[in-house]
Amino acid sequence: MSVSIDSQQCKGCMLCVEECPKSALTPGETRGSRGYLMPRANNGKCVSCGLCALLCPDLAISIIKEGAGT
């Protein structure tokens, strides 16, 4: 189970960090292609609840469920 953040869409608002109930997302140090610092996913903690993806204003987040594609 994991969360995938599209580095071409993310604008680095970090609202997903706020929304995640499992603290699986933290502000990261890598910049996306738009130049914004992106959140970093700790997929060991992610339970694929999808809350971050629903909130993301740039539709940059996809949830990958094991063996099920996106």
Place this chain on the structure above:
Amino acid sequence: MNPLAEKYFRKSALPTIFCPGCGDGTVLHAMLRVIEKTGLENYAFVSGIGCSGWIPVYINTDVIHALHGRAIPVATGLALSMPDKKIVVFTGDGDCCGIGGNHLIHAARRNIDMTVVMINNYIYGMTGGQVSPSPPAGSKTKTSPYGNPERPFDAAALVQAAGAAFVARETAVAPLRLEKSLSAAIRHQGFSFMEVITQCPTQAGRNIFGDGKPQTIYHALKKAAVSQKDVPLESGQFRVGILHADLASPPYRPPLASARPI
């Protein structure tokens, strides 16, 4: 990219004009989820001018991006000429209650079959943070630097008084609730109104909420939204959910040709 964006976005228009953390994108996302369940071919979209007017532009289908304040008159024409389409209007608080306020109350009164989604970010976002008809009294904006002495419009109460049969309010920080109420508003036959309180970190954030972080408004809206119907509201709070639904109210139908006087 999220699979729904992959499927429905007009990719040539990306990136969206929205600032980082703007709630307008979350509203667009909720709309895509409703579209996924109901079929894109059944919709036509109309929007006004403002940041919020860009919401439907990113959906790869028929959209009229109308004049400031005039989304509802354009949508009225569309609703009467294309009764088989579901017409959804995206409009800002300034667009809808300021310059376009008269159109709003008359569309509600006539019960024209459309869903009006009013994005209430408490401010004129696009033009730089001027006061709109809806910020809480006392709000500091670029054009009310000492605090706005005026009272805000309660757009939901206004349209209900004008005859709207379906009225709901949600926020952009509770996306599942937003999707559920938006879906109910869209299913409603006749005029339906949805106020979505959104975070505008760039203008409302810096001017009204004290800083430009989307997180500040995110927490403020989560705290202020009350979904229980019977709990009295404290100062600064607002009710969310379906506020009024009169399913028996007949939608406007144009007179038949045979009924013409001449």
